[in-house]
Every structure is written in structure tokens, then in C-alpha cells.
Amino acid sequence: MNARTRVLIAAAIGLLSNAARTGAQPVFDTHVYHQTVRAVLRGGPVEKIEILVDPSSVVVFDITSTDAGAVVQLAAPDGRFFAPDSAAAAGVGYATFAGGAERGSLASFAGQHHVFTLRAPAVGRYFVTVAASPPVAGAPSGAARSPSDKYALVGVSVLFANTLRLATAIDKASGAVGQPLQLLVRVSEEAGAVTHARAHLTVRSPNGAGQALTGRDDGADVDVVAGDGVYTCSFAPAEPGEYAVTALVDGFDVTGARFRRQAGFTFVVD
Amino acid sequence: MGGQWNAEITLSGASNGTSPSGVAWSFAETATIRVRFDVLVDGQVDTPDRISRTGVATLSVSTYFVRSVNGTVTRHDAGAGSLTLASEDQGVVLVMERTAEGCTYVFSSLQLVGGIRNVLDDYEYPFWTFGPVGRHELSGGHVYFGSGAAIIIGGSLPPGAPDLLQPIVEGGGPVLTSAGDIPIPWQVAWRVGGPDVENDSRVLRTQYSSPAPDASDRQFVAGRERPVSAACTFASEGPIAFEIPITRHVGELKEDGTLRHADELIHAGFLSPTLTLLVPVYDVDGGPTGSPGRSPEVDRVLFNGEEIGTLTGANDAWTVNRFEVDIRRVRFPSLPDVGGGPPTAAINTIEVRVDTANPGTDTWCTAVAWGSASFKAMSPIVLVHGNGAAEGNRGYGRQFINAGFTKDLDEQHLLYDTSVALQTGTIEGGGAQLASQIPGVATRFGVDSVHIVAHSKGGLDARAFLAGHRTDTAVLSLTTLGAPHDGTVGATLLASYRALAMTVGVDGETLDRIGLNKGLQYVTPGAAAQFNASNLPRLSGALTRFFTVAADADQNGNALLELASEWESLRDEVRLSFAASLLYQLLPFVELSRQCGASLASCSAALEAEACLMDVASPSAFPPPRPCPSDFVPNDATVSVASSLGMGGFHALAHAQRLLNGPRGRNHASLLEPGVASGIVPWLLTTETEIGDLR
Numbered sequence: 001m002n003a004r005t006r007v008l009i010a011a012a013i014g015l016l017s018n019a020a021r022t023g024a025q026p027v028f029d030t031h032v033y034h035q036t037v038r039a040v041l042r043g044g045p046v047e048k049i050e051i052l053v054d055p056s057s058v059v060v061f062d063i064t065s066t067d068a069g070a071v072v073q074l075a076a077p078d079g080r081f082f083a084p085d086s087a088a089a090a091g092v093g094y095a096t097f098a099g100g101a102e103r104g105s106l107a108s109f110a111g112q113h114h115v116f117t118l119r120a121p122a123v124g125r126y127f128v129t130v131a132a133s134p135p136v137a138g139a140p141s142g143a144a145r146s147p148s149d150k151y152a153l154v155g156v157s158v159l160f161a162n163t164l165r166l167a168t169a170i171d172k173a174s175g176a177v178g179q180p181l182q183l184l185v186r187v188s189e190e191a192g193a194v195t196h197a198r199a200h201l202t203v204r205s206p207n208g209a210g211q212a213l214t215g216r217d218d219g220a221d222v223d224v225v226a227g228d229g230v231y232t233c234s235f236a237p238a239e240p241g242e243y244a245v246t247a248l249v250d251g252f253d254v255t256g257a258r259f260r261r262q263a264g265f266t267f268v269v270d
Numbered sequence: 271m272g273g274q275w276n277a278e279i280t281l282s283g284a285s286n287g288t289s290p291s292g293v294a295w296s297f298a299e300t301a302t303i304r305v306r307f308d309v310l311v312d313g314q315v316d317t318p319d320r321i322s323r324t325g326v327a328t329l330s331v332s333t334y335f336v337r338s339v340n341g342t343v344t345r346h347d348a349g350a351g352s353l354t355l356a357s358e359d360q361g362v363v364l365v366m367e368r369t370a371e372g373c374t375y376v377f378s379s380l381q382l383v384g385g386i387r388n389v390l391d392d393y394e395y396p397f398w399t400f401g402p403v404g405r406h407e408l409s410g411g412h413v414y415f416g417s418g419a420a421i422i423i424g425g426s427l428p429p430g431a432p433d434l435l436q437p438i439v440e441g442g443g444p445v446l447t448s449a450g451d452i453p454i455p456w457q458v459a460w461r462v463g464g465p466d467v468e469n470d471s472r473v474l475r476t477q478y479s480s481p482a483p484d485a486s487d488r489q490f491v492a493g494r495e496r497p498v499s500a501a502c503t504f505a506s507e508g509p510i511a512f513e514i515p516i517t518r519h520v521g522e523l524k525e526d527g528t529l530r531h532a533d534e535l536i537h538a539g540f541l542s543p544t545l546t547l548l549v550p551v552y553d554v555d556g557g558p559t560g561s562p563g564r565s566p567e568v569d570r571v572l573f574n575g576e577e578i579g580t581l582t583g584a585n586d587a588w589t590v591n592r593f594e595v596d597i598r599r600v601r602f603p604s605l606p607d608v609g610g611g612p613p614t615a616a617i618n619t620i621e622v623r624v625d626t627a628n629p630g631t632d633t634w635c636t637a638v639a640w641g642s643a644s645f646k647a648m649s650p651i652v653l654v655h656g657n658g659a660a661e662g663n664r665g666y667g668r669q670f671i672n673a674g675f676t677k678d679l680d681e682q683h684l685l686y687d688t689s690v691a692l693q694t695g696t697i698e699g700g701g702a703q704l705a706s707q708i709p710g711v712a713t714r715f716g717v718d719s720v721h722i723v724a725h726s727k728g729g730l731d732a733r734a735f736l737a738g739h740r741t742d743t744a745v746l747s748l749t750t751l752g753a754p755h756d757g758t759v760g761a762t763l764l765a766s767y768r769a770l771a772m773t774v775g776v777d778g779e780t781l782d783r784i785g786l787n788k789g790l791q792y793v794t795p796g797a798a799a800q801f802n803a804s805n806l807p808r809l810s811g812a813l814t815r816f817f818t819v820a821a822d823a824d825q826n827g828n829a830l831l832e833l834a835s836e837w838e839s840l841r842d843e844v845r846l847s848f849a850a851s852l853l854y855q856l857l858p859f860v861e862l863s864r865q866c867g868a869s870l871a872s873c874s875a876a877l878e879a880e881a882c883l884m885d886v887a888s889p890s891a892f893p894p895p896r897p898c899p900s901d902f903v904p905n906d907a908t909v910s911v912a913s914s915l916g917m918g919g920f921h922a923l924a925h926a927q928r929l930l931n932g933p934r935g936r937n938h939a940s941l942l943e944p945g946v947a948s949g950i951v952p953w954l955l956t957t958e959t960e961i962g963d964l965r
Binding site for chain 1: 696759762763765766767768769770771772773774775776778783784785788791794795796797799800
């Protein structure tokens with residue numbers, strides 16, 4: 001048995017044990033990224049997207065824009081700027097590639113990917129700046145904020161070399177109108193559950209309406225166990241369709257450093 | 271009953287159990303059991319619904335005994351032709367009534383309709399080989415339907431009775447081992463003859479052929495509705511000619527309608543070398559004539575104009591003649607366009623030239639009851655695409671053609687279909703779409719069974735189809751290619767992006783087009799776990815055989831995709847190896863991190879993988895200065911090997927699995943390139959020869 005086979009078996013055992021835990025319990029999907037998305041007006045002002053970097057040995061920014069001509073830069077809290085043509089000189093790794101739906105995994109996001117890799121990054125607030133190309137002449141005004149001649153969709157995924165993890169779950173495979181669902185956010189790191197964080201959830205209904213919710217970890221109401229790092233809230237869908245949930249968590253890790261993580265998931269109500 | 275079946279019993283309710291060979295069976299719908307007897311009169315088979323129709327046999331069921339798993343037997347005297355079974359019921363005993371004496375009753379055929387197909391398949395061979403020449407004579411006794419299969423028990427258990435009889439007999443219930451123990455004598459109402467019969471020597475009197483067999487996608491029949499010959503035919507009345515229409519497409523055709531690649535198909539075992547033609551004929555007098563100057567009867571048989579032999583038989587008796595016809599002489603239908611309905615039948619003509627040894631005289635006559643033509647051929651393969659292939663004009667199943675997957679199938683002249691088109695969405699929705707589309711595919715080929723080969727999420731869609739939908743099309747096998755049976759963390763990333771984009775107002779249709787489609791949320795590890803919890807129990811015991819193919823994209827074992835052969839198909843941009851390696855590294859990192867996050871145990875493996883990922887993510891130094899760890903979670907840059915093999919549970923149902931690694935390694939896209947299908951075909955062939963149309 002070679003090393004790969006051992007790992008394969010170990011992974012299988014992990015999956016099996018995970019499946020065994022499934023039962024009626026919600027199954028969490030772990031997000032290793034901090035992710036955010038903006039719709040950037042073409043030809044408009046430079047968009048600034050704030051990213052909070054907590055202590056990490058390495059951090060990787062994957063900035064993807066549906067506008068291949070968008071100009072992307074990264075500003076660090078120590079005052080340095082990193083641009084595609086100057087990153088190497090500044091000791092920052094940079095690569096770019098075009099994603100496509102048939103390419104699997106993260107690269108399925110069909111846009112131009114800009115990847116910055118920073119070793120021993122400064123801790124604090126970073127700003128991703130995006131200047132989208134000018135709009136194409138004749139672009140319709142008032143278009144929806146979708147990737148188009150008028151808007152560029154920009155996604156930022158930030159991968160941290162540390163063990164802080166955000167995981168999300170819903171207590172049902174699919175929902176039904178009027179029946180409350182539990183939305184759960186779990187925050188953990190190698191040392192254990194992360195408590196005393198703030199979990200903000202935003203649910204966007206199929207009709208576009210948004211609802212802000214707060215996850216609680218105090219053992220009250222829908223939260224089962226206080227202080228287990230699982231933040232829970234209840235939501236009752238009012239119409240059928242696809243719902244989008246954004247979970248934003250901020251708090252302090254075991255070292256006392258502030259962190260912020262955001263991820264999303266969708267669910268469908270019949 | 272349509273005049274053909276002596277008994278027709280409708281079963282309803284739910285029942286399940288395990289066959290003697292260990293196959294779990296169940297039915298939860300209405301099933302119909304039909305049974306037919308021939309009657310021997312003076313040693314001749316006498317069937318009421320053939321040829322002259324001068325008699326009608328009615329074997330009626332008066333009493334049922336239902337046996338439960340604990341051996342308890344309950345009696346039902348209504349005899350209304352229907353029974354409702356409980357879940358613990360194991361079998362049904364039918365007691366048939368008879369009214370005439372002096373006849374021997376020959377069990378002729380059995381048909382099970384609906385509900386319990388897997389049981390029939392399991393029992394079919396033991397049953398049909400039961401007794402001499404596939405029949406069992408009844409000189410008194412019961413008709414027994416045990417565990418869903420029909421069993422005939424005469425005065426005593428005959429030699430060679432299948433073992434499946436024993437548990438039932440020994441388990442108690444109505445005594446079945448001797449005629450004297452039968453609680454109600456079984457009787458046959460039988461009327462023979464008519465006023466016109468006695469005076470017409472050419473009427474077949476009480477002589478009847480065996481009934482025409484049922485038609486299927488591998489057996490085609492002429493003379494089912496009415497006999498080919500209305501009476502015994504002399505030479506002056508012209509040849510006896512009839513047509514057997516074949517409605518199954520088997521392969522590419524030559525201009526004359528025969529197969530272009532018959533030799534290759536036969537050599538590969540995908541097609542029987544001959545077509546078996548069965549023709550029951552009456553009164554073939556091949557012996558001494560007793561009349562000077564008269565020759566024995568010679569009736570020449572031609573198939574599509576070519577002689578295949580002469581009839582054999584006996585005076586005043588029916589004899590089934592069997593001819594093996596070179597399959598290369600047989601005309602088959604062409605394949606209709608997609609949506610064009612079933613194939614237009616290819617007509618094969620059979621001609622019997624009567625009494626050719628006595629030209630100009632009407633010395634001998636003969637008659638033909640029916641004709642059947644049967645052959646064995648491989649069922650077509652339905653190719654099911656993966657997630658999102660419906661978006662962006664990617665051509666649905668045509669990706670199998672464009673990428674080259676079908677090249678292997680073309681070279682072997684195997685039949686396949688790429689018309690399935692699934693709108694992106696839930697797995698259950700994909701299953702429902704398959705349930706509505708696959709019967710149409712089967713109709714187009716003229717078959718009632720298919721194989722499915724499904725890529726990526728299509729494999730889960732197919733599992734949902736098999737678990738939750740019942741159609742008239744049997745799915746013999748499902749082979750999944752890189753299917754995320756346990757989900758993929760890549761989907762978690764993309765589904766998260768979709769949710770975030772929606773919250774800033776981007777519409778779902780736009781996101782579908784840029785690779786952030788709504789199908790992703792159903793193949794995350796969490797969603798897959800929920801799917802498995804409901805799907806796996808429903809797949810257990812399915813007739814379909816499952817096969818899985820997984821791939822490791824890293825062909826040289828360094829955990830990078832720096833070789834062109836490793837990243838080709840995934841990427842076609844600059845710095846391809848870097849980007850592909852990033853994908854390859856990302857999956858194990860996330861997978862290990864997921865386990866780390868879930869268990870809160872040691873995360874060292876995840877951290878090691880993370881360090882490797884970081885190296886790869888510094889493309890200025892690509893390939894990285896130090897090798898990535900070899901003990902890595904292999905993947906195809908989209909789905910891990912463990913997930914593709916279904917190690918979370920589905921693997922237990924798989925008959926076989928294949929890992930493409932090392933020099934044979936593939937990425938998620940190149941799983942659809944040439945060379946993969948050729949490794950799958952032996953699975954399909956074995957399945958066909960054991961449970962499919964090549965049995």
C-alpha cells in the first residue's frame with residue numbers, strides 16, 4: 001500500500017464517518033475562503049473592496065472579473081501597492097488566467113483571474129481596487145446589476161494559511177413555504193470552537209427582498225448548545241424559489257487577533 | 271385474458287424477500303401473473319386459441335393460498351383474479367379447476383407483467399430449465415407461485431426441481447407433494463370440435479400448434495393475431511409466405527438493409543452470429559409415401575430469397591422447425607432521427623415452397639402457425655452529461671462526441687445516444703428529466719433496455735432516476751465518470767460565489783452562464799451526504815449494475831499538473847500548468863481542511879497541503895522548489911478520487927470500479943476523451959451476457 005492509497009483510505013474513512021453522522025443532523029459545508037462579490041460599474045469610480053487579513057503565514061488573493069480589461073491592484077496595510085506588472089519586483093507572486101465553465105472547481109468562474117500570493121503578509125486591512133473598462137457604446141441604461149456591458153462582476157476569494165474555518169449548513173435538504181428553516185454557521189480553528197463572534201446572515205428571497213438575521217450561540221431559542229461555535233437562526237421562507245444566504249462572521253481568534261470571514265450558500269424552496 | 275392465458279392473477283400491495291440465490295426482491299406495485307397451459311389430447315398438443323379455434327380451454331383459479339415468511343398459510347376462496355399481499359407475504363399458491371378427464375396438461379408459458387422484474391430475472395433461468403425441454407407435464411397437481419416465481423408441482427416433486435421449491439414445501443402450508451393432498455381438485459373446462467370439422471380433411475381438427483411467443487426487442491413474431499396458414503396448403507395454392515418485421519436498430523446498414531459491420535460485432539460478442547427462426551409446421555410427410563410415383567414431401571424454406579433448408583415433421587402433427595440464419599442475411603431498420611419515434615420496421619420475408627418434389631401435383635400439404643425470429647444484440651448506451659452542460663451552448667451530450675469519448679464506441683460499432691439534455695438544477699430534477707427522456711431514447715432504438723454512462727453530476731442525476739422513477743425501459747448498468755458521489759469542495763466554493771453574487775442583485779440566469787450555476791449547490795459535500803442518505807437505501811437491490819470510474823490528474827506523481835497531458839482539456843490559456851496545479855492542489859487542501867474543521871483534531875495534513883498549495887500559488891517559482899507531499903488526496907482537479915468512487919457509501923453497490931492514475935491519469939474534462947470508453951465496454955458486455963439482451 002503506497003502513501004496515496006493510505007490517504008485515500010483515510011479520506012474514505014473520514015467520509016464514511018461523516019456520512020454516519022449525517023442522520024437527521026445538518027451537514028456542514030466548510031468554506032476555506034473569505035469571499036466577497038461586487039457588481040462594478042463600467043467606467044465608473046474605482047471600486048475598493050476591503051479585506052481583513054488575520055495572522056497567516058501566507059495569504060492568496062484570487063480576484064476574478066468578468067471584465068477581462070479591468071485593472072486590478074492590491075493595497076496592503078503597510079502602504080505598499082501590488083499591481084500585476086510590479087508584483088514580482090515587490091516579492092509578491094502573481095499569475096493570471098481565464099476561467100471557464102468547463103474547467104472545473106474555482107476556475108469554473110468564467111472571468112479573468114488575478115492571483116496574488118503574499119508570504120508573511122502584514123496583518124490588517126487590505127484593499128482590492130478594481131477599475132472596470134469603460135462601457136461599450138450603446139449599452140442599455142438601467143440594466144440589472146449583472147455582468148454586461150454596463151457592469152462587471154468582481155469576485156474576491158482570499159485564502160489564509162491558518163486554521164480558522166467557517167462552515168455553513170441548513171437543517172433541511174430543501175424547504176417549504178411557511179415552514180421555518182434553521183440556518184447554521186460554525187466557526188472553528190485548530191484549538192477548538194470560536195465563541196463570542198458575531199454572525200450576520202442576510203437572506204435574499206427570490207423576489208429580491210433581503211432580510212438580515214443574527215445567529216446566536218447562547219443556547220436559547222433555536223440554538224441547541226451555548227458556546228459551541230455554532231451560530232443558529234431561524235428563517236421562514238414565504239415563497240418558492242431559490243434563496244441566497246450570505247454569512248459574515250467577525251470576532252477574535254485564540255490569539256486575540258481580529259478576523260472576518262464571509263461565505264454564502266443557496267437553497268431552494270418548493 | 272385475450273384468449274391466450276388460462277389464468278391471469280393481479281397481485282397488489284407490497285412484498286419483499288430474498289431469493290434462494292440471495293437476490294433481494296420486492297414489489298410495491300401491481301403485478302400480473304399470467305400462466306398458460308397446453309392440453310395434450312391423444313398425445314398431441316392441443317391449444318385452443320390457434321389455427322381453427324375449435325375449442326376453448328379455460329383453466330380457472332378457484333383458490334389461492336398465500337404463504338407468509340413465518341410459514342403461515344392463509345386460504346382465499348374468492349378466486350376473483352386479484353390478491354392483495356402484505357409485506358410479510360412470501361408466495362402464492364394457485365389451485366386450478368378442471369372439468370374434463372383424460373387429458374394431460376402441459377405447462378406452456380408464464381408471463382410476469384410489472385412490479386417484480388428483478389425477481390423474474392433472477393428466477394428466469396432456473397424456471398425455464400425446469401423439467402424436460404423447458405416444460406413440465408401436469409398429471410394432477412398445483413400451480414405454485416412462490417416468492418414471485420412460478421413453479422409447477424405435479425404429483426410429486428420432479429427430478430431436478432430447483433432448490434427454490436424446497437423451502438416453500440418444507441415450510442408448511444398446503445401440502446404440495448402429492449395429488450391426493452390437494453384440497454380442491456383442479457379442473458379444466460374443455461370443448462373440442464365443431465360441426466364443420468369432421469367433414470373437412472384440411473381443417474386441423476383437434477391438432478393445434480403451440481401458441482405464438484410474445485414479441486420483444488429481441489424476438490419478432492409473425493402470426494400472433496391469426497395463424498400464417500388458415501389451412502393446410504398445397505403447392506398449387508402457391509408458396510406460404512409471411513413477413514417478420516424487425517423493429518430494433520442494431521447498427522449501421524448497407525444499402526440492402528443488412529448490417530455493415532456484422533463481422534466485427536459478432537467477433538466482439540456484441541451480436542449473435544445467427545438469427546434463430548422458429549416455425550411450427552403441420553403435417554410434413556417426409557417418410558415413405560406408400561404411393562408409387564410419389565416422392566416424400568419436400569418443403570423448401572427461403573429467408574429473404576435464399577434457401578435456408580427444408581421442413582421436417584410428421585404426419586398429422588405439429589412440429590416446430592428451427593433454422594439458424596446467418597445474421598448477415600438479416601435486414602435491420604435504420605436509426606430514426608432524434609425524436610423521430612421508433613424505427614421503421616425492416617421486413618424479412620420467409621417463404622415455404624410446398625411439396626417441391628412432386629411438381630404439378632397436389633400430393634402433400636402443410637401449414638404454418640407462426641414464425642418467430644430472435645437474435646441477441648447489445649443494448650445502446652445513453653450518455654448523460656454533467657452539471658451545467660446545458661448552459662452556454664455547450665451542446666449537452668455532444669461533449670462526449672466533441673471530446674472524443676465516443677471514438678472508442680464508434681470503432682467498436684457500438685450504439686450510443688447523446689440526445690439527453692438536462693436543464694441544470696436539482697439532482698432529483700435531473701432524475702425526473704431522465705425518466706422522461708430515456709424511454710424516448712429506447713423507443714428510437716427499438717429496445718426496452720439501455721446502459722447509462724454518466725459524467726460528473728449526471729451520475730447523481732442517474733442515481734436519482736433509478737431510485738425514484740419506474741419506466742418501461744430497463745437500465746442494465748450505470749457507469750459514472752468522475753461523479754461526485756460524496757460531493758466536491760469545488761462546488762462549495764462556486765455555490766458560495768453564486769449566493770454572494772445573488773445578494774448583490776445578479777440574476778440566477780446570468781450566473782448560470784458564467785459557470786456559477788444553480789446545480790452546484792447540490793454537489794457540495796453536505797448536499798451529497800443528504801442525497802446519499804435518501805438515495806442509497808432506495809438503490810439497494812436494484813436490477814441495475816453500477817460501475818464507477820475515478821481519475822487522478824497527476825500522471826507523474828509529483829502532485830502538480832505541469833505536464834501538458836495532465837492539464838490539457840482543463841485549460842488552454844497561458845501558464846496553464848500553474849493554473850491547473852492550483853486546482854489540483856486546491857481540492858485536497860480544502861478536503862483535508864474540511865476534515866480538520868469538522869473533527870478539530872490534528873490539522874497537520876491540511877497544513878502540509880496548504881504549504882504545498884502556497885508554493886504552487888507562487889507561480890514566479892513554478893514548479894515549486896520543493897516537491898509536494900506524495901501522500902496527497904488524489905483528484906481529477908474537480909472531484910476527488912474518493913468521491914468519484916463513492917467511498918462514502920455508493921461504492922458498496924458498485925460491481926466494479928476503475929481508477930485511472932499514473933500514466934493513465936485523467937482530469938475531469940479528459941475523462942471524456944478517447945481511451946476511457948474502451949475500458950468500460952467489458953463491464954457492459956458482461957452485464958449484457960448475464961442480465962441483458964446477450965443472455
